[in-house]
Amino acid sequence: DQQVKQNSPSLSVQEGRISILNCDYTNSMFDYFLWYKKYPAEGPTFLISISSIKDKNEDGRFTVFLNKSAKHLSLHIVPSQPGDSAVYFCAASGLNSGGSNYKLTFGKGTLLTVNP
């Protein structure tokens, strides 16, 4: 049972345009959300996060939006650059039944390709 879903396995965007990566979750206990970026042959690298008390967090070209009522978050990259081509993972954490809030649940990832 996937608690974090990234329904688009891949996305192709032209350089300079906006990239929008989507993520849905089912567990209402999740209260902290992260995006990771992964290049081939490297481990995932933290990109940006958002707490459930916010609906938007911005860091340079990267903005994450959270819609709690829809259990949906999205990552916007503007403008997209060829170097942004990577797999993007959505992850979530929250107080679970074990009492810990430091475990992450990941989505399957979306491969973003930014074409020059």
Next chain:
Amino acid sequence: DAMVIQNPRYQVTQFGKPVTLSCSQTLNHNVMYWYQQKSSQAPKLLFHYYDKDFNNEADTPDNFQSRRPNTSFCFLDIRSPGLGDAAMYLCATSSPGGLKNIQYFGAGTRLSVL
């Protein structure tokens, strides 16, 4: 400089032959995690150590074990690798505080089972 280091980057083992993957960190984080990731799948948490406390995920096979001799090092032991255990194994660390839980990953070890 790499802060979470996994060795080796690539490991080939034979069916049923025990194998150990290693992870070290320079972040002095108290939590270390091991994930298994298969192609086009989400990283799947196998277990984690919170300091010396070992926490196994309910669906982690007994074939997978872990050791953490000190803060800096953590090992993943696969006692009898099967073909289905071929995957990327990722080590991560974190220092939980409040709501924030950012995990820092190593580059991974790709395990092949022949």
